[in-house]
Amino acid sequence: RGATMTSPWHLAKRLVGAAVAQPLRSAEVNEVAAILTPTELQLFRQLSTPDQRHALHVLRRFDAFVAEALHVAPPVAGRRAALLHDIGKAQAPLGTVMRIVATIVGPRAPAFRRYHEHETIGFAMLEQAGSDPITVMLLRGQGDAQLVAALRRADAI
Numbered sequence: 001r002g003a004t005m006t007s008p009w010h011l012a013k014r015l016v017g018a019a020v021a022q023p024l025r026s027a028e029v030n031e032v033a034a035i036l037t038p039t040e041l042q043l044f045r046q047l048s049t050p051d052q053r054h055a056l057h058v059l060r061r062f063d064a065f066v067a068e069a070l071h072v073a074p075p076v077a078g079r080r081a082a083l084l085h086d087i088g089k090a091q092a093p094l095g096t097v098m099r100i101v102a103t104i105v106g107p108r109a110p111a112f113r114r115y116h117e118h119e120t121i122g123f124a125m126l127e128q129a130g131s132d133p134i135t136v137m138l139l140r141g142q143g144d145a146q147l148v149a150a151l152r153r154a155d156a157i
Contacts, residue, residue: 088122
């Protein structure tokens with residue numbers, strides 16, 4: 001993640017993206033439902049509208065990066081990882097402005113700490129939900145290095 005997540009450009013882009021985020025259309029909801037398990041879909045529905053929209057953008061980029069680099073259809077475990085990479089944010093219910101504050105000041109308050117630890121929280125949520133271990137491994141940065149790289153690249157834009 002690194003310093004780029006705290007750059008003024010990234011923070012401004014996050015604010016505008018959240019302000020204009022539209023709920024997923026029915027076709028998009030159906031697409032997500034076809035990828036995730038029913039339990040994962042329940043978790044996904046707990047995400048805010050901007051987080052759901054971001055997850056769908058990450059999925060689109062992940063699919064394109066995998067097709068470009070590996071010349072294969074992305075595996076379902078990777079596609080699930082793309083959709084669920086920020087699932088721990090459902091347990092860190094901060095609005096966009098407070099997320100920006102948390103990003104700048106760090107994990108000083110309990111709510112900010114949960115936000116900063118959303119990845120670890122997400123791993124536990126997915127393990128408890130019975131997600132495919134390969135999905136969780138990819139989110140942890142383990143397993144197929146090319147898929148991990150594609151996932152990270154898709155989220156970093």
